[in-house]
Amino acid sequence: MGRKKKKTPSWIDVKRNLKGFNKDQLLELIGDLYRLSENNKEFSHARFSLSEDPLKSYKRIIQDAIHPYLEDNETLDIDRAEDAIKRYSKAIDDVKGEAELMVFFVECGNNFTLSYGDIDDDFYDSVLLMYEKAIQNVTELSPKEQKVFKERLHEIMDSASGIGWGYHDGLRELYYESFPDDH
Template sequence: MTKQTWSAVKSTVSKLSRDDLLSLVAELYRLSKQNQNFLHARFANAEAAMEDCKKIIAECLYPDVLRDRPLQVAKAKKVVADFCKAVADPVLHADLMLFFVEQGNAFTLEYGDIDAGFYNALLAMGRHAVKTICSLPKELQEPFRERLSEIVLSSSGIGWGYHDELAEIYDAAFPEED
């Protein structure tokens, strides 16, 4: 059995007419919600797609506990990853990544400490956010720095070493700040 490769697909797709290619994209669009989200973010309205992503992240990292909704960290991480693959705008990436951390942080402040895995996910996303923020021109960094500073300040009572590591991430990225 031969291995399926992108090269074989690319070879065939490159021979398609414009109409056939549009038809293929339409079929892929109808095939799954994930494809629809990707295509909306890439080609239609990235800001609207990001708002949809924020709703999902909020449901995953700040679920309605009164309705017995679970935390879904992996799903929230996938939403961020998929959006960043679809959209090539680092400002939107930074915004969505910080929103992820803000939601997890706010959930903890409301309901108490979770566990090490949860905080490791928030810290990993925080590191990605900081790396993205630092890649932006200085004039675009300030609103993100302020949001991250608020997260650090509000996390002071959270355990598992989360606050300390979050503060270290912030201080390493922005050493001239308090």
């Protein structure tokens, strides 16, 4: 006779336990979670708009992850940069803030390749995908809000001229498909 596998606890199980908590117990639990990790602190600060610039800590993570200083043996970590954007998106529903982080990601990636030369196909695919996502978010904004982002996206495209792996062509195609009036 085989052993029964234990069921992995789920959010439903946690929620069932939380229903019995009073306000003080919930606050204590939230405080424990807040102190548990930097990610939880960043999430709370963004969710409740507690910092002057809720994007600052996320931008720092993106900058460090996608434009590392190779001279200091720092490593490129695209997943970490993408994760920072996902965490911000979960913390707060802010299309403009997400667009800012996405454009910043692409600016950092673009600057990285301008600083260190050609990287590899996977790197450019990741940056192009983020450029596409950034454009999608920007197109959801009002025309007035789009203006600054479009200028930055265009600057990224212009500065990438001469970069290999079809990167510049990809940027141009994405930009002009989305903003044909700028052609």
